[in-house]
Amino acid sequence: MEPPPPPEEQMSAVTLTSDGPPPASAPRRTLIRSIVARPDGGLGLVGSKVTIGGMMKTGREQGKGSFAFLELNDGSYLDSLQVIVDSSVADPSILNPSGNPSLKAKISAVTRIRDELPFATHTFFRENRLRYVHTPIITTSDCEGAGEMFQVTTLFSDAEKLERELKENPPPSEDEIEAAKMLVKDKADIGASVSLLTSAKENLARLEERFKLKAGIAQKDGKIDYSHDFFGRQAFLTVSGQLQVETYACALGNVYTFGPTFRAEHSHTSRHLAEFWMIEPEIAFADLQVGELIGGTQREERYDVLVQRIQEAGLPLEPYEWYLDLRRYGTLKHSGFGLGFA
Known part of the structure; x- marks a missing residue:
């Protein structure tokens, strides 16, 4: 059995003078991308009859209102398709620019970029032999220590x-x-x-x-009893997957995590988000011989130094025992960074 012809050939078989219905194998709706993105810009489809669907981006009347040029876009491509519509097709509707502002163009552009960037990110790391790992969204440890965390409680x-x-x-x-x-x-x-x-x-x-x-209400001794909570201890939405991704780096080598992070910071600016995604690569056997450089750091591998810093910060050791085990039972030098991805 021969494979069906390409959609372009199927469409060219249906001309404007055809009286019968289109072939059953022909698509019911043609994506604008398949027309505009053709090497010839769509010239090869001259004389063909196609069905498209889309949202009108712009429009202008010509011929004293007898016809109009419309720019249609269905979301499949950045560029739009210009079509000519006779005035007899439909009565023009009135749109008040000040009363009906449209953000479709901005939202669609941002959505397209947001769709392409994660794919490009994964492709880049895959080509450079970094393994993609998943880190917990709910955690009991504070990775950053620099801001408030969203608490998870029952x-x-x-x-x-x-x-x-x-x-x-x-x-x-x-x-x-x-x-x-x-x-x-x-x-x-x-x-x-x-x-x-x-x-x-x-x-x-x-x-x-x-x-x-009731969470947030202290008992007589000033402490909150979390032993009745779901996890039996305080739990939070992650602010970073760095601590967990370090464990993967010590076992798999070069890895990265790409997932949601949460910051309970009351900074209502365009540069601060309560929820965003973070790209966090971790490279094994990477000795930068520097502390921190533009957000990238070599991790502290010395067990005694880590314990001392945890105690100086007034943090309990118990939630970080698993992290200290990486140093307690043998470790390697590794480095990484975090890149916010809205």
Whole structure:
């Protein structure tokens, strides 16, 4: 069985004078890219009948309004296709430029660039023999230490559950407690008083438990109990995959990670984002013999120096034990950098 002819030949077989329907194998809609991006600019399709769909970018009337030139774009290519439309096709609609601003052009351009850049990034690293690895999005360690981190917790869910229970069974009011005390004094109904006070005590215990569980609300000792949380400890959205990607570099050599990162920084400028993607390569056996150079650094491989710096920063050692193991049980010099990718 012979393969079907190219779409261009299929389209050229359907002329403007053809009365019958197009062949079943012909595409229902032709992408503008397949016309505009042709080496001949589409001249080879003269006399052909094609069906296109697109959004009108610009338009201008000619011939005293008898026809118009329209620039159509379907998102498949940067350039648009100019078509001639007779005024009998449709009545012109009125668009108020000041009342109906359109950002389609800017959004589509940014989207195309955003689509091409990740592919080019992966292609570059693949050609240079770097392996693509995935690092955790939820982590218990602070890689940067320079900004606030978004916290991941389920404690709010537990607190809301207890709050609903308290609404259904609210604690007694001060008047009810005073009335219970009077009942005890009068010894008129000791059983009812004991029951009321017991209920008040239980509700008070639930209220205290709610504040213990609610994240961000400290207990009496000033600390938050995360043992009830999903991970049993504090957890955050990652600010960088550097620490984790170093473990891969010590095993696989040259690697890189490319994924989302989060920064809870109140910097409302065009250069600061709460969520963005980061490209972070890590090269094994790379000895730059410098500290930091334009964001690229040689990692500290000395175990005692790392422990000292963690303690000086007032950080607990436990969340970083896995990172210290890379130095404790043998290590190698490696370097890397991070490049923000919005």
